[in-house]
Amino acid sequence: MEKNLQVKREFSKLVNGMKPSAIDAILKAIGDPEMISFGGGLPNPESFPVEDVKKIFNDLISTNGKKMLQYGSTEGLNTLALTLAKRMKDKMGVDCGPSQIIQTTGSQEALYILGKILANPGDYVISESPTYLGAITAFRASGVRMVGVEMDLHGMKIDSLRSTLKKFPNPKFMYVLPNFQNPTGISMSLERRKELLEVASENCITILEDDPYGSLRFSGTQLPPLKALDRNNNVIYLGTFSKVLAPGFRLGYTVAPEDIVEKMKMVKQALDLASSTISEFIADAYISGGYLDRWIPRVIEMYRGKRDVMLGALEEYLPQGVDFTRPDGGMFIWVTKKGANTDRMLEDAIRNKVLYVVGSEFYPENDNHESMRLNFTYCTDEKIIEGVKRLGKVFGKS
Ligand SMILES: Cc1ncc(COP(=O)(O)O)c(C=O)c1O
Numbered sequence: 001m002e003k004n005l006q007v008k009r010e011f012s013k014l015v016n017g018m019k020p021s022a023i024d025a026i027l028k029a030i031g032d033p034e035m036i037s038f039g040g041g042l043p044n045p046e047s048f049p050v051e052d053v054k055k056i057f058n059d060l061i062s063t064n065g066k067k068m069l070q071y072g073s074t075e076g077l078n079t080l081a082l083t084l085a086k087r088m089k090d091k092m093g094v095d096c097g098p099s100q101i102i103q104t105t106g107s108q109e110a111l112y113i114l115g116k117i118l119a120n121p122g123d124y125v126i127s128e129s130p131t132y133l134g135a136i137t138a139f140r141a142s143g144v145r146m147v148g149v150e151m152d153l154h155g156m157k158i159d160s161l162r163s164t165l166k167k168f169p170n171p172k173f174m175y176v177l178p179n180f181q182n183p184t185g186i187s188m189s190l191e192r193r194k195e196l197l198e199v200a201s202e203n204c205i206t207i208l209e210d211d212p213y214g215s216l217r218f219s220g221t222q223l224p225p226l227k228a229l230d231r232n233n234n235v236i237y238l239g240t241f242s243k244v245l246a247p248g249f250r251l252g253y254t255v256a257p258e259d260i261v262e263k264m265k266m267v268k269q270a271l272d273l274a275s276s277t278i279s280e281f282i283a284d285a286y287i288s289g290g291y292l293d294r295w296i297p298r299v300i301e302m303y304r305g306k307r308d309v310m311l312g313a314l315e316e317y318l319p320q321g322v323d324f325t326r327p328d329g330g331m332f333i334w335v336t337k338k339g340a341n342t343d344r345m346l347e348d349a350i351r352n353k354v355l356y357v358v359g360s361e362f363y364p365e366n367d368n369h370e371s372m373r374l375n376f377t378y379c380t381d382e383k384i385i386e387g388v389k390r391l392g393k394v395f396g397k398s
Contacts, residue, residue, distance in 0.1 A: 014143060026357065029350050036387035038374040039355040041182065041331060044306075047299045047377075048246045049291065056285045068281045074265045074273065076103025076253070077280035083287050084239075084253055091215075093228040094237065094255065102261045104268065105275045107212060107240040107252030111138035113271070114208060114236065114254075117263045119144045119172035126164060126174040128156045130334075130362030130371070132182045132210065135175055146364035147171065153325070155181075155188030158195045165203055173206040173236075178226060179214040180330025183362045183373035187328060190223050201232050210238045213330035215296055218304035220328040233257050241283050243331070244296055249279040303331070303377050306384065310376040313385045317392035334359070335391075336371040340398045343369050348397065354390040 026039040060068055075081070081098035088094040104110040111134065119125060121143025127135065129148025139146060147168050150160040156176060165171070176196065178188040188196070200207050209226045227237040240252035254264065268274075286292050310333060314324050324335045335356075342358045349356060359371030379387060 014141070018137075018140065026355055029355055032353070034353045035350075035355055036353060036379060036383045036390065037355040038376070038379070038387055038391075039357050040378060041375055042378045043243055043247065043299075043331070044302065044377050047302060049286075049295050052286065052291045052295065053246075053282060056282050056289070056291070060281050060285060064281060068278055070277060072274045072277035072280060074102075074268050075261065076101070076275060077277065077284060080280050080284040080287075081253075083284050084255075087287060088227075088237075088255060092225050094225065096255050099258055100255055100261060102254050102256070102264050102268070103275050103280060104252045104254060104264075105272055106242060106247070106250045107210065107238045107254070108134055108138065109268070109271065109275075110238050110252055110254045110264070111135050111208075111210070112141060113264050113267045114173070114260075115139040115142040115144055116267050117260070118206065124168045124171045126161070126168070126171045126205075127364060128176055128181065129364060130183055130359065130368070131175065131364065132177060133357075133361050135210065136362075136364055139175070144172070148364040151181075151184065151186060153186055155186060155192045156196065158192065158199060161196070161199055165199070169203075171205055173208055174200060175208045175210065176226070177210050178223070179211055180216065180327050180332070182213070182330070183332055183357070183359070184334040185325045185327025185330055185332045186334075187220075187223065193223065193226055193229055197226060197229055197234070200234055205234070207235045208238065209235055212238075212240045212243050214239075215244055216300060216303060216331070217329040218300055218307060227255060236260060241279075244292060244299065245283065245286060249276070249283060251275060251279040251283055300329075303329075306376045306379075306381065307333075309381045309384050310374065310388065313388035317389045319392065319396050322395050331375055331377045333374045333376055334371055335374060337395060337398065338370060340395070341369045342372040345372075345394055345398050349391065349394045352390045352394055354387045354394070356391070 029035055030037050081101040084101055085096050085098050088096055115138055123144055124147055125139055125144050126147050126149060128151050147164060149164050150157050180187055207226055211225060227235045237255040241249050322337045324333050343360055346358055356372040356374055360366045360369045
């Protein structure tokens with residue numbers, strides 16, 4: 001009889017403590033052609049500047065082909081860092097030099113790296129509640145414990161933050177999304193931004209400001225990022241090309257004090273040595289050649305239209321007692337019904353061929369089931385209307 005020589009696999013405590021995300025179930029259901037999905041956080045493929053990228057790529061491969069196909073440096077392409085520093089100043093009032101910028105493989109990589117370098121396993125990190133699911137996953141992968149702070153329509157509630165800090169006095173950092181937050185679509189008011197910075201300084205807490213959606217504003221006035229308001233060099237700013245160019249580039253950037261950039265480089269070397277040089281070259285030419293500034297208004301116009309279609313359909317087809325946010329930008333609307341359980345409703349939604357992400361996934365403690373996240377950028381207008389009608393039926397039975 002043959003001996004079984006296969007190793008009895010034992011996984012680390014860390015990975016055994018991680019759970020598969022509900023997103024897996026959603027990705028499976030997306031395969032059904034009749035399904036209308038508000039689930040993914042996907043940009044609309046029509047928002048990708050295919051012709052511009054083709055032209056830039058063709059120019060670059062002839063002029064810079066050999067550099068563009070080589071490994072790059074861990075911190076990223078120097079010319080792109082200079083271009084980003086200038087853009088941060090011109091568009092957002094943030095003063096920084098190229099040595100305060102590190103380019104990463106999407107901002108998701110930066111979230112993972114920052115969790116690793118700023119905290120030890122078991123340490124506390126504060127976030128809005130709800131918050132971005134990918135950040136919860138990235139920080140948890142470092143064994144960090146997350147504590148959520150309640151929000152209202154103006155962002156994180158400062159009185160709740162102060163009482164949380166009494167219970168958890170030494171968080172290693174605070175993670176916030178001031179613009180069109182994922183998942184709620186809510187933006188932090190100017191007053192809240194200032195108060196938040198004040199509390200962070202009083203308590204010596206570093207702030208991670210994640211801003212993938214800031215330049216996708218459809219209405220209301222632009223507000224300065226925390227990084228521009230910060231007088232104490234306490235804010236780390238995360239940007240990405242995923243929502244203004246294309247996520248396939250897998251290119252993000254972090255603006256941070258130099259000591260943080262240096263430590264980030266060390267972990268990035270262990271992860272992927274460097275990000276894609278091809279993406280960095282194209283992104284630099286895309287900004288410097290004025291393509292980005294010409295393209296963003298087109299994306300805004302498309303997404304504003306889709307937001308309005310979804311808001312109109314929600315008004316019309318959701319039963320009384322279901323509430324939803326009215327975001328001024330970004331990609332998401334947050335729908336809430338007091339007493340509902342959107343985890344349980346999902347099965348019925350899938351039967352009715354409509355998908356959403358259950359709200360509980362976005363709560364660090366998974367302890368609130370009354371909401372769902374809807375993406376309004378991906379579907380056609382017709383599908384948005386039909387999908388909301390189907391959701392209306394599902395809510396009607398809840
Ligand atoms: C809030 C937030 N942060 C970070 C990311 C990661 O973006 P990427 O890794 O594509 O730059 C996303 C993606 O959806 C996001 O919504």
